Amino acid sequence: MQLYPRADRAADAALVDGLALDDAQAAAAFVRRFQRPVYGLALSITRDAALAEDVSQEVFVRAWRAAASYDVRRASVLTWLLTITRNAAIDAVRMRRATPTEGAELEEILTETLRAPDTEQTALRNVERDLVLRRLRELPPEQARAVVLAVIGGCTALEISRLEGIPLGTAKTRIRTGLRRVRQQLEEAHRD
Known part of the structure; x- marks a missing residue:
């Protein structure tokens, strides 16, 4: 289909x-x-x-x-x-x-984004968004967190490195690699 x-x-x-x-x-x-x-x-x-x-x-x-x-x-x-x-x-x-999203609010955003969609999310009627979320869940957890922090949380790579306790270069790599993998998977899905 x-x-x-x-x-x-x-x-x-x-x-x-x-x-x-x-x-x-x-x-x-x-x-x-x-x-x-x-x-x-x-x-x-x-x-x-x-x-x-x-x-x-x-x-x-x-x-x-x-x-x-x-x-x-x-x-x-x-x-x-x-x-x-x-x-x-x-x-x-x-x-x-x-100020950027921090603490409990950030954890709530991450948890909500990475869990299975509920009835409120399905009410959005956004097939493309659901497809992106499915692809996001297929990423390794550290890449998925970095992508969600950057895209949904609006955090910079520096903020992500501090929040995750990782080097700045590692944060940038996780964001870039995660986004690249999601984009490739979406392109493959659209070609089918």
Whole structure:
């Protein structure tokens, strides 16, 4: 079973092309098609409905600005858009919080992210996110923790090295290797 058929990928890429050409109908269709997964991921990162709405609007503005540079060979439109969403949501959380996530709150985020999805998470209706989480769970635990700390927790490599009690180079390697493995697994899944 293919999670993201080639025909859908081609239709999505056509919407991005229309977005790049300032086609109002393509822009409206683009937003309608992707608003749920974008909002769902923004909400899962920010944990604030109002902030998630703001992030979602920012994501579509960033996508519009970057539409001309989208490369269908690098990632599906959904993966590209969710990457923008992740970055925008982390930026929004960082703007709201002057200090990085620490202690019990960080452990809660790690535990929640790495455990099996519950009914609240499945309500997000985000197939791509579930696929990423499955791939994340397949990583060695130390790589998975580093990726979650960086992507969800918004921590820098230096902060991760301190939190995990490991050298900075080791933290960077774990993040880079973990992200690379997840990306390769997702690319393989999309090719099928």
